[in-house]
Amino acid sequence: MREKVLITGGAGFIGSHTADALSKHGYRIRILDNLQPPVHSGKWPAYVLNKGFELVRGDVRKKADFLKALRGVSYVYHLAAYQDQRPDFSKFFETNTVGTALLYELIVEKKLPIKKVILASSQFAYGDGKYQCVHNAHPSPMLRRTRKFFYPEPRTERQFKSKKFDILCSHGRIAKFFPFREEQPLVPTNSYGLSKEALERLAFRLGKTYGIPTTALRYSVVQGPRQSPKNLYSGALRIFTVQALSGKPITVYEDGLQTRDFVNVNDVVSANILALKNPRTNFSAFGGEVFNVGGGKAYRVLDFAKLVKKITGSSSPILIGGFRRTDTRHAVSDIGKLKKLGWRPRFAPEKSVRDYVEWYQENF
Numbered sequence: 001m002r003e004k005v006l007i008t009g010g011a012g013f014i015g016s017h018t019a020d021a022l023s024k025h026g027y028r029i030r031i032l033d034n035l036q037p038p039v040h041s042g043k044w045p046a047y048v049l050n051k052g053f054e055l056v057r058g059d060v061r062k063k064a065d066f067l068k069a070l071r072g073v074s075y076v077y078h079l080a081a082y083q084d085q086r087p088d089f090s091k092f093f094e095t096n097t098v099g100t101a102l103l104y105e106l107i108v109e110k111k112l113p114i115k116k117v118i119l120a121s122s123q124f125a126y127g128d129g130k131y132q133c134v135h136n137a138h139p140s141p142m143l144r145r146t147r148k149f150f151y152p153e154p155r156t157e158r159q160f161k162s163k164k165f166d167i168l169c170s171h172g173r174i175a176k177f178f179p180f181r182e183e184q185p186l187v188p189t190n191s192y193g194l195s196k197e198a199l200e201r202l203a204f205r206l207g208k209t210y211g212i213p214t215t216a217l218r219y220s221v222v223q224g225p226r227q228s229p230k231n232l233y234s235g236a237l238r239i240f241t242v243q244a245l246s247g248k249p250i251t252v253y254e255d256g257l258q259t260r261d262f263v264n265v266n267d268v269v270s271a272n273i274l275a276l277k278n279p280r281t282n283f284s285a286f287g288g289e290v291f292n293v294g295g296g297k298a299y300r301v302l303d304f305a306k307l308v309k310k311i312t313g314s315s316s317p318i319l320i321g322g323f324r325r326t327d328t329r330h331a332v333s334d335i336g337k338l339k340k341l342g343w344r345p346r347f348a349p350e351k352s353v354r355d356y357v358e359w360y361q362e363n364f
């Protein structure tokens with residue numbers, strides 16, 4: 001009998017690609033999704049239909065729905081999430097954190113034989129991350145070495161308004177950013193990031209206590225077809241493509257020099273599958289294993305906007321300005337830990353843009 005995998009949020013972008021790949025690997029697929037607007041319009045998307053997937057419409061916040069979906073499965077990908085930067089703070093925790101607690105509660109309460117849980121976390125859990133003061137104020141080399149790293153609080157409204165976008169050290173100089181590493185402190189800038197940090201912590205704690213192998217994957221900005229243009233959170237590729245193809249100005253926040261790393265959805269899928277198959281992703285001394293899943297290369301957002309403009313052949317101007325209060329200045333992940341297990345990103349952002357633009361033009 002082929003093993004069954006539950007994918008929560010499987011009608012979405014990453015979940016549906018993961019379902020396709022797992023199905024090719026011989027797993028039976030069940031999807032639990034509440035078909036939440038604005039990503040969905042209340043109907044199952046065509047790309048999950050007629051593929052032999054079992055489709056369960058339900059909500060990860062509802063015990064009866066989640067239990068129904070969990071019966072008879074061996075593995076769970078928990079991808080359903082609320083994602084945005086809106087001020088309905090409680091909804092992030094309700095969906096992302098409480099939903100995850102409910103998953104473990106049901107596994108324990110009903111003694112469900114789940115072999116592994118794989119959780120979608122996010123680069124957003126890091127917040128602004130790790131910085132170094134490069135102003136060598138202290139004459140002692142030892143103090144220079146030990147005192148200059150810091151993990152900044154989110155930038156203030158005042159900073160944004162005065163267009164001082166960079167993270168500054170205590171000397172008022174631009175500090176140096178370090179790509180996110182899994183073991184560093186998490187200082188999320190918003191409720192989404194906080195809800196992801198919290199879900200990781202509780203999943204690792206419960207997973208360890210009750211012997212449920214658990215892996216969390218902190219995705220960077222994921223790109224590719226099926227990334228809903230209605231999802232306000234889906235980031236630069238969606239926004240720039242829609243603007244470029246409609247001839248409207250391509251709007252780049254801050255000064256455009258902020259950096260991101262972009263990862264193709266096919267690379268995310270291969271990381272998801274590795275997490276299911278490789279027991280070295282299960283537990284660490286901290287009670288669970290967490291891995292960054294990123295593109296491995298920093299891009300300036302302005303350069304990315306230029307790339308979208310070039311690939312779409314758009315004559316839209318690129319407008320620089322504005323800001324989003326809880327954006328991070330740089331968000332680039334170090335992917336060394338997952339690479340040690342044999343994974344690496346294979347698809348460059350150019351391919352993601354081409355594939356997304358093609359898909360968008362066919363579907364909208």
Ligand SMILES: NC(=O)c1ccc[n+]([C@@H]2O[C@H](COP(=O)([O-])OP(=O)(O)OC[C@H]3O[C@@H](n4cnc5c(N)ncnc54)[C@H](O)[C@@H]3O)[C@@H](O)[C@H]2O)c1
Pocket residue numbers: 008009010011012013014015032033034035036037039040058059060061078079080081082083095120121122123218219220221222223227228231234
């Ligand atoms: N796309 C990215 O760039 C990115 C980056 C980092 C992390 N992630 C994480 O990866 C996961 C998948 O993201 P995605 O880009 O595929 O998003 P998506 O919006 O395309 O898919 C999410 C799916 O979850 C479903 N859903 C939402 N709330 C639900 C609920 N209460 N009950 C059941 N289903 C619900 C939605 O209907 C949707 O189909 C999320 O956990 C997200 O936080 C995504």
